Amino acid sequence: MSRVVVTGLGAVTPLGHTVPSYWENLKAGASGLGAVTLTPTPEELTQKVVAEVKGFDPLKHFPERQQSTLDRVSQFAVVAAREAIAQAGITFDMPLSVRTATIVGTGAGGVTTQDDGFRRIYLEKRTRLFPLTIPKLMANAPASQISMACGLRGPAFVVASACASATHAIGIAFHMVRAGSVDCAVTGGAEACITFGTLRSWEAMRVMSPDVCRPFSKDRMGLILGEGAAMMVLEPLERAKARGAEILGEIVGFGMSADAADLTAPDQGGMVRAIQGAFADANLVPHDIQYVNAHGTGTAANDDTETKALHEAFGEHARKLAISSTKSMVGHALGAAGALELVATVLAVRESVAPPTVGYLGPDPSCDLDYVPNAARKMQIDVALSNSFAFGGLNAVLAVKKFA
Amino acid sequence: MSDVASDVIAIIVKKKRVDKPTVEVSDRLEALGLESLDAVEMIFDLEEKFDIQIPYNANTSNPRTEFDTVGDVVNAVQKLVDEKKS
Numbered sequence: 001m002s003r004v005v006v007t008g009l010g011a012v013t014p015l016g017h018t019v020p021s022y023w024e025n026l027k028a029g030a031s032g033l034g035a036v037t038l039t040p041t042p043e044e045l046t047q048k049v050v051a052e053v054k055g056f057d058p059l060k061h062f063p064e065r066q067q068s069t070l071d072r073v074s075q076f077a078v079v080a081a082r083e084a085i086a087q088a089g090i091t092f093d094m095p096l097s098v099r100t101a102t103i104v105g106t107g108a109g110g111v112t113t114q115d116d117g118f119r120r121i122y123l124e125k126r127t128r129l130f131p132l133t134i135p136k137l138m139a140n141a142p143a144s145q146i147s148m149a150c151g152l153r154g155p156a157f158v159v160a161s162a163c164a165s166a167t168h169a170i171g172i173a174f175h176m177v178r179a180g181s182v183d184c185a186v187t188g189g190a191e192a193c194i195t196f197g198t199l200r201s202w203e204a205m206r207v208m209s210p211d212v213c214r215p216f217s218k219d220r221m222g223l224i225l226g227e228g229a230a231m232m233v234l235e236p237l238e239r240a241k242a243r244g245a246e247i248l249g250e251i252v253g254f255g256m257s258a259d260a261a262d263l264t265a266p267d268q269g270g271m272v273r274a275i276q277g278a279f280a281d282a283n284l285v286p287h288d289i290q291y292v293n294a295h296g297t298g299t300a301a302n303d304d305t306e307t308k309a310l311h312e313a314f315g316e317h318a319r320k321l322a323i324s325s326t327k328s329m330v331g332h333a334l335g336a337a338g339a340l341e342l343v344a345t346v347l348a349v350r351e352s353v354a355p356p357t358v359g360y361l362g363p364d365p366s367c368d369l370d371y372v373p374n375a376a377r378k379m380q381i382d383v384a385l386s387n388s389f390a391f392g393g394l395n396a397v398l399a400v401k402k403f404a
Numbered sequence: 405m406s407d408v409a410s411d412v413i414a415i416i417v418k419k420k421r422v423d424k425p426t427v428e429v430s431d432r433l434e435a436l437g438l439e440s441l442d443a444v445e446m447i448f449d450l451e452e453k454f455d456i457q458i459p460y461n462a463n464t465s466n467p468r469t470e471f472d473t474v475g476d477v478v479n480a481v482q483k484l485v486d487e488k489k490s
Binding site: 205262298 | 439440441444447448460461462463464
């Protein structure tokens with residue numbers, strides 16, 4: 001079994017289109033939330049606030065001829081993958097190309113293409129759709145597009161587990177690299193589902209905040225939908241050392257579970273089993289961990305249940321943890337969320353800085369832990385967890401260790 | 405019983421989770437076993453049936469406390485229906 005290290009990170013987010021801009025903004029407690037601009041008729045929506053990747057110009061990243069082949073979700077995925085691979089400094093020649101996995105999480109796939117297509121045929125009564133509608137909207141497109149753009153010829157597929165998709169994807173890639181079934185992996189998550197149809201669907205769930213996302217805070221009103229992508233390059237430690245790569249962090253554990261309970265209500269037991277699965281996979285005990293990047297959606301139910309799960313999984317040590325939800329700054333990017341959050345977690349461990357939970361107004365009686373309110377905190381972080389808990393009761397947790 | 409009341413009861417009957425043959429305006433929603441998703445679905449059905457908007461956020465509202473009884477739901481819907489007419 002190899003130790004698995006991160007040698008490249010990439011991100012396209014509501015707080016910047018590169019990892020350095022994203023991370024600096026997270027540490028500064030900036031907000032990526034704002035008015036909906038991506039749908040043609042935002043005035044018709046009840047939900048007025050989202051976290052969009054603002055100012056993203058596909059023509060800066062892809063030639064015009066290629067625009068008709070890429071949904072926004074695949075554009076984000078490829079741009080983030082290129083950044084991660086450039087940082088890793090890897091060229092995917094043979095035989096590495098066939099020994100490299102591309103595993104990407106997405107909750108919804110190419111929804112913009114689907115929404116635009118449906119508008120065209122149902123509303124505008126047009127009779128034909130664009131020829132590449134299907135390969136643009138298919139859920140596996142982000143993985144396919146990364147493999148094509150970057151020349152990765154090993155195992156490639158998309159993992160779909162709603163809000164846990166990216167964490168499941170990265171976890172599977174981690175296990176494949178650790179086991180030696182591949183020599184490298186490009187992995188992460190992508191989502192771009194801020195469309196009229198998707199927002200209407202989220203409105204119907206009655207869990208959206210009208211203005212601000214305040215995870216774990218008193219008076220929290222729910223989640224804010226986000227979008228974006230984050231990717232990373234994973235390699236066996238020996239390979240990274242041999243080529244003199246800069247090592248950004250080490251992935252040490254992955255746990256997953258299913259609640260087998262309610263379709264939408266979070267389940268403390270399922271969360272605890274995923275956290276304990278990550279402990280066991282990494283040979284960690286609770287007091288090894290200093291920071292948790294929480295799922296922290298800002299809904300009443302998640303934050304309350306996640307707090308209880310942290311109490312149960314960590315015991316007395318829960319009160320010593322720094323816990324934050326970066327969703328307070330970039331919204332909930334669903335299938336990309338776990339990857340955006342793992343990038344934040346890797347950098348939090350690397351720089352010994354816990355990013356904040358912004359919008360925090362004060363304690364809620366049911367959320368009684370340390371949520372790093374409103375300002376980043378310089379602190380020793382040796383090991384951190386990143387939690388993702390999906391609708392449908394699918395849970396995934398990754399553990400990251402400072403590389404030494 | 406008003407038309408609104410019988411329509412509201414017909415919707416709540418579909419959402420209840422206890423074995424009770426009839427639903428009365430005096431029944432408490434809690435006693436009918438309505439869970440959180442049931443409440444969201446009930447509100448959707450009421451909005452569709454009466455073409456009204458019921459402000460409701462699952463994070464800040466609890467229909468089982470805001471609407472203690474079936475009668476409370478009937479009154480709230482009746483109020484919104486009347487407002488719509490005027």
